[in-house]
Amino acid sequence: MKNILEIKNLYHAYDQNTLTIKDFSFSLKKGEIVSILGPSGIGKTTLLRIVAGLEHVMDGEVTISDKVVxxxxxxxxxxxxxxGLVVEDRALFPHLNIEKNVMFGINHIHERESLAQEYLGLFKVAELSKKYPHEISAGQQQRVAFARAIITNPDILLLDEPFGALDKNLKDELHDEAKKIFKDKDLSVLLVTHDEEEAEYFSDRIIEFQEDKIIIR
Amino acid sequence: MRSSKIFSVWHGLPLFILLFFLSPILIILSSVFADFSENWSHIYEYVLADYILNSLILVSGVSILVMTIGSLTAWLVTNYQFFGKRFFEWGLILPLAIPPYILAYTFTGLFDSYGTMNEIARSVFNLKQNEMLFPNIRNIYGAIIVFSFTLYPYVYLICRTAFLNQSRSMFEVGRTLGLSQASIFLKLALPLVRPALIAGTMIVAMETLSDFGAVDHFAISTFTTGIFRTWYGMYDLTTAMQLASMLLIFITFCLIIERISRKNASYSTIGSNFKPTPVKRLSSLRSSACFFICFVPIFIGFILPVLEILNWSLRFNTRFFNEQFFSISLNTVLLSILSAILCTFIAMIINFSIRYTNSPVIKSINPFLNIGYAVPGLILAVGIVQLFVFLDTNILNSFEEYFLTGSLFGLIFAYIIKSYALANSTYEAGYQKISQTIDDSARILKSTGLNLLLRVHFPILKTSFFTSILLVTSEVVKELPATLILRPFNFETLAVSTYIYASEERMVEAAAPATAIILIGLIPIFFISQMIRASRLEKS
Structure with a gap:
């Protein structure tokens, strides 16, 4: 299977003295779901932000779809x-209704309304399309955030603790649905989590951040 | 989310705006390198000592009074339950709606030898026509009263916040160590809010030094009246600028103290173990005393002037809503709104650029843009005139006549520089509420730069946008010295109209524009009172 993401000998530091990531290499295949597991503050989100282009690298190389990024x-x-990006606090735009939130990244597409409905339907929130983010529950907001992230057909979907704010039942329900949708759409997914059970269940492989090393299993 | 480009339009725009904002101030300061004229020798020999001494007496007197009134009232409304407390919490800021020059005009109407109060005293106590119960207030002591009772809310507001942040446990320890209630205030609470007290007092000092209308009306020689006389009396702009530089250096000194003090806020005790101080109930005697202490500043700073203006309007049957009044009001409102919109857009661009670029250079620009509020309108006006004359003669010389000089551009420019800090603080507060993840998500969805600003930030910050417009509008309406100098020929605003009537001793006719200024000045009071209400809820 083709590699969609390749990270080679990556180094990152927020200041000169402390290295957050040291000589890290990894590749993500098309359609693969990989979790980045580890305790808080160890650099999991930093790795995700590097892939997203929200952080500079100190050294090394990141390639997405054969293009050095x-x-x-x-x-x-x-x-x-x-x-695509989904974060724990959902980051839905509070001034736009659900449908417009989902259409935000596809404004140039002709039949965007029907596409938005289709993706909202996938996550079972089509009936909420005219509501605003503050009018729906946290679980529903997370579903909308997923729909907004994948409607653009991204090369890689980045998930930063997306289930963190949900209760156990809701989390289990959304795990199943989201995983099925991601697999059906053949999406490549990087999931940041501190929950080992979630990582085991959700992903094909796990990158585990430990105090002094990073293990891929 | 950060702009990945090393230099983009979001770096360039703030730098360009900074250049424009600082130009008039730098022009003023550059005058110290020019030759000193004969007029300067005259000023130096005969009047400079007066300017310095009067300014110092004024600032010292006002500082002592505002510190006393502001801190005492803030302490009472924060810590005690007494009759009218809820009203006083926001009522104590009402005098902010009245600019010092309007209080000065109404005080003249009230306390002059044939003023309302002396007339009432004569009829009540059967005094002779040449006898007065109330002394003449057209002097430096009267000015100290005027400034103190219009400007103390700055100290009150900042002290109240600081007192709210003081923890109960500290005072409980104080009590176990033998301190009485009064000693707790003097020996513990007050020293702890010293930085806040100094910061508030420095704002008042800057406002006092910047004033022109009140000191001019009371015929007190200060720097601002001196600058005005040198320019308009001696027609010597360079010397006026040299005087302005001296004042500017003094104000910069106040500004530095204010900034340093504000950083320390109040040796804040807020932390995980913070416990708010409980509000104590008082006996009826003590409750009455608290009521009296809080009522007096509002009475002198707001109720009395409003009553006098009403008296002018009703007793003399002034034709309040005449055509001229409407035309002047329209001029003022249009000009203020236009300036407020432009000022708000600039604040929006700067705050967006800071967030978008995350550049330390762009971040460091904002404090420099903010200093406009501390620069006296008169000095700003002198700098702008010089800048516009330079631009008209050197860059826009293809126009037959002066294009910028004497136009409304100068006035709008001055208003924007003076009010930028207000618009900026509104936007800063708004941006603090937008999570960075919103920007990250928008950027991943390919929304960047202007698109991000217009599609995401602007709609989310709509409230900040309109609040800023309202606040800046109400501030601009009150501005007198800059308007007086920069207005086009025959162009009047409410502030100028009030000034002209008052300077011609036609106080009664000043009632209409003064009322309009006060009504517009009540807008920010409404917003601050909402914030006070919110802070009360947080505390409970």
Whole structure:
């Protein structure tokens, strides 16, 4: 299977003295779901942000779809990487209704309304399309965030603790649905989580951040 | 989300705006390198000492009074339950709606030898026509009263916030160490809010030094009246600018103290173990005393002038809503709204650029843009005139006549520089509420730069946008010295109209524009009172 993401000998530091990521290499295949597991503050989200183009690298190289997107002194901006992003706080735009939130990234497409309905339907929130984010529950907001992220057909979907704010039942329900949709759409997914059970269930492989090393299993 | 380009339009725009904002101030300061004229020798020999001494007396007197009134009232409304407390919490800021020059005009009407109060005293106490119960207030002591009772809310507001942040446990320890209620205030609470007290007082000092209308009406020689006389009396702009530079250096000194003090806020005790101080109930005698202490500043700073203006309007049957009044009001409102919109857009661009570029250079620009509020309108006006004359003669010389000089551009420019800090603080507060993940998500969805600003930030910050317009409008309406100098020929605003009537001793006719200024000045009071209400809810 073709590699969609390749990270080679990556180094990252927020300051001169502390390395967050040291000599890390990894590849993500098309349609593969990989979790980045580890305790808080260890650099999981940093790795995700590097892939997203929201952080510069100190050294090494990041390639997406055979195109170098990050290396020392070079950064292809996030908007040119064709990615999807879902974060724990959903980051839905509060001034737009659900339908417009989902259409935000596909405004240039002719039949965007019907496409938005289709993706909202996939996540079972089509009936909420005229509501605003503050009028729906956290679980529903997360479903909308997923729909908004994948409607653009991204090369890689980046998930930063997307289930973190949900209760156990809701989390289990959404795990099943989301995983099925991602597999059906053949999406490549990088999931950041601190929940080992979630990582085991959700992903094909796990990158585990430990105090002094990074293990891929 | 950050702009990945090293230099983009979002870097360039703030730098360009900074250049424009600082030009008039730098022009003023450059005058110290020019030759000193004979007029300067005259000023130096005969009047400079007066300017310095009067300014110092004024600032010292006002500072002592505002510190006393502001801190005491803030302490009472924060810590005690007494009759009218809820009203006083926001009512104590009402005098902010009245600019010092309007209080000065109404005080003249009230306390002059044939003023309302002396007339009432004569009829009540059966005094002779040449006898007065109330002394003449057209002097430096009267000016100290005027400034103190219009500007103390700055100290009140900042002290109230600081007192709210003080933890109960600290005072409980104080009590166990033998301190009485009064000693707690003087020996613990007050020293702890010293940075806040100094910051508030420095704002008042800057406002006092910047004033022109009140000191001019009371015929007190200060720097601002001196600058005005040198320019309009001696027709010597260079010397006026040299005087302005001296004042500017002094104000910069106040500004530095204010910034340093504000950083320390109040040795804040807010933390995980923070416990708010409980509000104490008082006996009826003590409750009455608190009521009296809080009522007096509002009475002098707001109720009395409003009553006097009403008296002018009703007793003399002034034709309040005449055609001229409407035309002047329209001029003022249109000009203020236009300036407010432009000022708000600039604040929006700057705050967006700071967030978007995350550049330390762009971040460091904002404090420089903010200093406009501390620069006296008169000095700003002198700098702008010089800048526009330069631009008209050197760059826009293809126009037959002066294009910028004497036009409304100068006035709008001055208003924007003076009010930028207000618009900026509104936007800063708004941006703090937008999570960075919103920007990251938008950027991943290919929304960047202007698209991000227009599709995401602007709609989310709509409230900040309109609040800023309202606040800046109400501030601009009150501005007198810059308007007086920069207005086009025969162009009047409410502030100028009030000034002209008052300077011609036609106080009664000043009632209409003064009322309009006060009504518009009540707009920010409404917003601040909402914030006070919110802080009360947080505390409970």
């Amino acid at each position: 990050s290396k020392k002194n070079f950064l292809l901006p996030p908007e040119k990487r064709n990615l």
